Amino acid sequence: MANVNLSNVTKRFGAVDVIKGVDIDIDDGEFTVFVGPSGCGKSTLLRMVAGLEDITSGELRIGGRVVNDLQPKERGVGMVFQSYAIFPHMTVRENIGFGLTIARAGKAEKNAKVEEAARILQMENLLDRRPSQLSGGQRQRVAIGRAIVRNPSVFLFDEPLSNLDAALRMDMRMEIGKLHKQLGATMIYVTHDQVEAMTLADKIVVLKEGRVMQVGAPMDLYHRPANLFVAGFLGAPSMNFLDVEVIDVNGDEARVGNAALDPIVVRTAGRAIAKGSKAVLGVRPQYLAPVEPGAGMLHGKVRIAERLGSETVVDLALRDGTPLIAAFGEDKVFEDGQPVDLRFDGASAHLFPREA
Amino acid sequence: MATRLTQSNRAGWLFALPGFGLIAVFIILPFFFAFWLSLTNQRLISPNPTEFVGLQNYADMLSLAVVTLEPERDADGAVIRDETGAPEYPRVRSITRSDAFPQYDGMREWFRWQSGETARVVIASDVVFWKALTNTLLFVLIVAPTQAALALGLALLINQRLRGINVFRAIYFMPVVVSIVIVSLLWRFIYDGQDGLLNTVLGFLTFGAFEGHDWLGDPDTALGSIMAMSIWQAVGFHMVIWLAGLQTISPTLYEAAAIEGSSKWQTFRYVTWPGLRNTAVLILIVITMQSFALFAQIDVMTNGGPLDSTQTMVFQAVERGYGKQDISGGSTISVVLFLLVLTISLVQRYLTRER
Ligand SMILES: Nc1ncnc2c1ncn2[C@@H]1O[C@H](COP(=O)(O)OP(=O)(O)OP(=O)(O)O)[C@@H](O)[C@H]1O
Ligand SMILES: [Mg+2]
Numbered sequence: 001m002a003n004v005n006l007s008n009v010t011k012r013f014g015a016v017d018v019i020k021g022v023d024i025d026i027d028d029g030e031f032t033v034f035v036g037p038s039g040c041g042k043s044t045l046l047r048m049v050a051g052l053e054d055i056t057s058g059e060l061r062i063g064g065r066v067v068n069d070l071q072p073k074e075r076g077v078g079m080v081f082q083s084y085a086i087f088p089h090m091t092v093r094e095n096i097g098f099g100l101t102i103a104r105a106g107k108a109e110k111n112a113k114v115e116e117a118a119r120i121l122q123m124e125n126l127l128d129r130r131p132s133q134l135s136g137g138q139r140q141r142v143a144i145g146r147a148i149v150r151n152p153s154v155f156l157f158d159e160p161l162s163n164l165d166a167a168l169r170m171d172m173r174m175e176i177g178k179l180h181k182q183l184g185a186t187m188i189y190v191t192h193d194q195v196e197a198m199t200l201a202d203k204i205v206v207l208k209e210g211r212v213m214q215v216g217a218p219m220d221l222y223h224r225p226a227n228l229f230v231a232g233f234l235g236a237p238s239m240n241f242l243d244v245e246v247i248d249v250n251g252d253e254a255r256v257g258n259a260a261l262d263p264i265v266v267r268t269a270g271r272a273i274a275k276g277s278k279a280v281l282g283v284r285p286q287y288l289a290p291v292e293p294g295a296g297m298l299h300g301k302v303r304i305a306e307r308l309g310s311e312t313v314v315d316l317a318l319r320d321g322t323p324l325i326a327a328f329g330e331d332k333v334f335e336d337g338q339p340v341d342l343r344f345d346g347a348s349a350h351l352f353p354r355e356a
Numbered sequence: 357m358a359t360r361l362t363q364s365n366r367a368g369w370l371f372a373l374p375g376f377g378l379i380a381v382f383i384i385l386p387f388f389f390a391f392w393l394s395l396t397n398q399r400l401i402s403p404n405p406t407e408f409v410g411l412q413n414y415a416d417m418l419s420l421a422v423v424t425l426e427p428e429r430d431a432d433g434a435v436i437r438d439e440t441g442a443p444e445y446p447r448v449r450s451i452t453r454s455d456a457f458p459q460y461d462g463m464r465e466w467f468r469w470q471s472g473e474t475a476r477v478v479i480a481s482d483v484v485f486w487k488a489l490t491n492t493l494l495f496v497l498i499v500a501p502t503q504a505a506l507a508l509g510l511a512l513l514i515n516q517r518l519r520g521i522n523v524f525r526a527i528y529f530m531p532v533v534v535s536i537v538i539v540s541l542l543w544r545f546i547y548d549g550q551d552g553l554l555n556t557v558l559g560f561l562t563f564g565a566f567e568g569h570d571w572l573g574d575p576d577t578a579l580g581s582i583m584a585m586s587i588w589q590a591v592g593f594h595m596v597i598w599l600a601g602l603q604t605i606s607p608t609l610y611e612a613a614a615i616e617g618s619s620k621w622q623t624f625r626y627v628t629w630p631g632l633r634n635t636a637v638l639i640l641i642v643i644t645m646q647s648f649a650l651f652a653q654i655d656v657m658t659n660g661g662p663l664d665s666t667q668t669m670v671f672q673a674v675e676r677g678y679g680k681q682d683i684s685g686g687s688t689i690s691v692v693l694f695l696l697v698l699t700i701s702l703v704q705r706y707l708t709r710e711r
Contacts, residue, residue: 052611073617085612089630098626099616143612150616 002063002076002153002186003028004049009058011044011210018044020210021058026188026203031180033197034190035233036207042190043158045207049188050079050156062154075154078147082159084139086131086146092118093127096145103150117145120182121175137168144176148183157189161196173199194234198222206230224269228352231282237313237325239282243354249275254351256281260318262297266346273353282350285313285327288342296341300324305334316340387694393687400681413688417482421460423451425468425475435473445475452479485689488660488667491579492693495586495668496647503587503594504639510591511598512628525599529592536589540656543585547571547657572658575665582653582666590646594639601635602628637708641701648697669693 004026011019018041026032034042047053049060051072060068067075078099086095094101096117100110118124121141131139140160147155160176161169177200180187191197197204198218206213206221206229213233214226225231231239244256247263254273257263266281273279288298300316303323312332316324326342334340394413398406427435427443435443448465451457460479466486468477480486514525531539546553549570558566571581605628613623651670654660660667660675669689677686 050611050615052614072615077615079612079615081608081612083606083608085606085608087609087612087627087630089633090626098613101626102613102616102618102622146612146616 003030003061004032004154004186004188005059005061006045006049007059007061009045009048009060010056011041011048011053012056018210019048019056022207022210022212024205024212024215026186028186029184030202031177031187031189031200032203032205033201034188034205034207035192035194035197036213037233038192040207041210042192042207046156046158046188046190049075049154050077051075076152077154077156078150078152079156080140080143080147080158080160082162084131084136084143084163086139086142088131090130091127092123092129092131092134092142092145095131095142096127096149098146099150113149114145117149120148120179121145136164137172140164140172141175144179148179153185155183155185155187157187159191160189162191162193169193169196176200194236198234204234206233225282225350228280228282228355231350231352235284235286237285237327239284239350240288240324242281242283242318242322242324244279244281244351246273246275246277246279249273254279256351259320260299260322264297264344264346264349266349266351268351271351271353273351278354280352280354282352283344284348285325286329287344287348288324288326288328289344290326290328290332291341291343293339293341296343298324298342298344300340300342302334302336302338302340304336307331307333314340316342390687390690393684394691396684398683398687400678400683402681409684413684414692417485417685417688417692419463419481420466420486421463421479423448423460423477423479425451425477427473427475443473448477448479484664484667485672487664488669488672488689489692491665491667492648492650492669494579495583495650496644499583499587499647500640500643502583503591503643504636506587507591507594507639508598508632510595511602512624514595515599515602528595531589531591532593532596534589536652537656539585539589540653543581544572544657547581547585549573573662575663578658578662578666582650582657586647586650586653590643594643597639597642598632598635601632605631633708637704640708641704644700644704645697648693669696 004024006022006024009019009022010017022045024032034045036042044053048055049062051067051070051074055068059066062075062077087098090098093114097105097110097114100113105113114127115124118127121144123138123141123145126134126138126142131142134142140163143160157176161172164172173196176189180200189196189200201218203215204218204221205215208229214221214230216224221230222234225234228241232241242258242261244258244261246254246256248255249268252268252270253265254268254275255263255265256279261281290296298318300318303315303317305315306313309331310329312328312330312334314326314328314334316326318324324342326340395408395410396406397409397412425445425448427445430436437443452460452463454460463479463481464483466478466480466483468475470476510528514521514528549555549568549572552571554571555566555568559568569577571577609627609631610623613627618626649670650668651674654666654668654671655674658666660671670693673686673689673693675686676682676689
């Protein structure tokens with residue numbers, strides 16, 4: 001059993017509060033991803049779990065045991081770093097077996113485990129090479145191999161793929177997903193790539209400035225973002241936000257509109273939205289559909305259109321000048337300056353109170 | 357940026373010229389000059405013309421022999437012994453001055469050892485040179501590893517993020533900034549036999565039991581004293597080189613090792629030391645060369661004495677060349693020293709090569 005529980009965990013570097021009271025519960029065998037913009041404290045939080053940074057206050061439990069004051073080696077964690085951190089003077093075999101060498105494991109046991117790890121990571125043929133003779137992806141595999149031989153109960157990954165090129169990143173992403181299924185261990189994975197977050201995670205933790213913004217399954221977060229930050233952070237291209245006025249509120253539905261948006265009924269999702277107040281309406285670019293002029297509720301002009309083949313991303317200026325991004329799931333031709341009308345389903349939109 | 361200036365060959369040579377010229381005039385030329393002089397009988401000032409003597413200087417300096425002395429016996433054939441019971445031997449002179457052994461002419465005793473009743477005596481035509489050579493080698497053999505290890509220890513201590521660590525860095529580096537001549541002068545007072553600091557401190561620590569010792573005046577302690585001082589003086593310099601090497605090791609490697617459960621010693625063995633390989637090679641070669649060049653300390657502190665116990669190669673080279681005006685002799689020592697250092701450096705490079 002290796003569930004990880006953080007309760008009211010904080011971190012302070014000198015006078016700077018970096019982690020400001022975080023509560024996260026991670027179940028045994030769960031793949032949890034920490035996402036957030038650069039500098040939000042993802043790495044710091046992960047390093048606190050690893051034991052590489054002290055915990056200023058709060059409690060960290062791994063497998064039910066409070067580990068705040070334990071050394072990294074006593075916590076039963078394995079970690080994979082962004083910069084691989086494999087030892088340049090050791091062969092792949094020595095690198096993977098490093099933890100076993102440290103634990104003074106027998107030669108036969110070491111060989112067996114190293115070969116097992118190499119088999120899982122499909123790098124049996126690389127065992128006698130040195131790191132300088134490996135590609136980036138292979139080096140990262142060595143780092144993962146080093147983490148798995150000791151069979152830790154919790155794996156920590158700090159942006160393991162961000163030094164790889166796009167194609168390789170996708171391969172490795174899938175391999176890490178497979179590895180998780182195969183090992184069934186608890187994994188915590190830090191990234192700022194939301195595709196990695198969405199595809200790998202059982203649970204996503206969105207962080208901003210040292211606070212948890214929302215915790216949930218990827219699709220929960222995507223379809224039911226708790227706040228503007230999460231709404232804007234997940235999804236690509238990111239969600240459009242329109243400043244609207246609340247014309248009417250009726251139960252958990254509200255009628256909203258503005259100069260460029262004909263009134264539309266949307267859900268309030270239980271949020272406190274008062275009639276006559278100002279609010280922010282979020283609409284994902286993918287939920288916008290082009291229609292005949294006059295038939296849509298949003299009116300704008302094309303500023304620039306990007307054709308990606310399977311998708312067309314259009315940057316529009318609405319009638320009141322607000323920029324808007326729309327993504328259509330087909331190849332479509334738009335002229336610059338062409339007037340476009342758009343419509344969307346009120347049920348797919350998100351209404352947030354305007355933040356002060 | 358490739359401008360016309362940086363691509364022009366002529367500009368490159370012009371920029372290299374001053375440095376290259378200075379090196380040529382003050383290092384390369386004198387080296388060949390010394391090589392040539394060592395094959396002549398050149399003196400600093402001499403009425404006689406210089407003659408080419410081939411390898412005579414080398415032969416005079418390097419020739420060694422072992423002679424066996426049988427103990428003196430009385431008429432009955434019994435070994436004659438002195439008061440302490442040790443057998444008495446004929447004097448070495450009886451061989452080196454004897455016409456029966458022209459090949460040993462002019463040689464003197466360097467050292468001897470006993471095998472059974474017979475004594476074996478190593479005689480050399482240039483005993484001082486051999487003493488200088490062995491002292492220098494001893495100095496290198498002891499100072500190089502000790503200094504390197506101490507410097508590494510200091511660098512490891514100092515390579516920590518602690519408040520005020522820069523004060524320690526400055527303190528350890530300070531002796532390097534002071535000229536070796538000044539340091540040697542100061543240490544002469546420390547080692548002084550009458551009321552030197554070392555004697556006072558030792559006396560204090562042993563509650564007066566330590567009587568005092570003339571560190572530089574005793575042939576048994578003079579070289580050791582100079583070694584200790586030399587190590588102290590230059591250790592800061594090598595500490596800084598080690599420190600530079602330590603700081604090239606990525607902190608993430610240490611973190612990875614910590615996660616894998618590595619102890620302090622294991623971390624040093626598997627992360628730090630392999631990461632210091634290149635630094636170690638550099639330090640080893642630099643210290644070795646510096647140790648071979650031992651001169652100023654000797655010149656200031658002991659002048660090679662007492663009883664030639666602190667003679668060194670460079671000191672002898674200078675002493676002969678200028679003190680005795682024997683330029684060819686000094687040059688010969690320089691050339692031998694050069695070949696020695698070159699050989700050792702090549703061997704070190706071979707042993708520490710990348711595999
Ligand atoms: N040792 C430190 N001393 C002081 N401040 C630090 C230290 N380490 C991190 N910080 C600060 O803590 C904040 C969080 O850093 P952290 O490395 O956790 O960010 P991150 O979310 O991992 O960002 P990125 O996506 O860029 O890796 C940053 O503002 C950073 O400047
Ligand atoms: Mg980070």
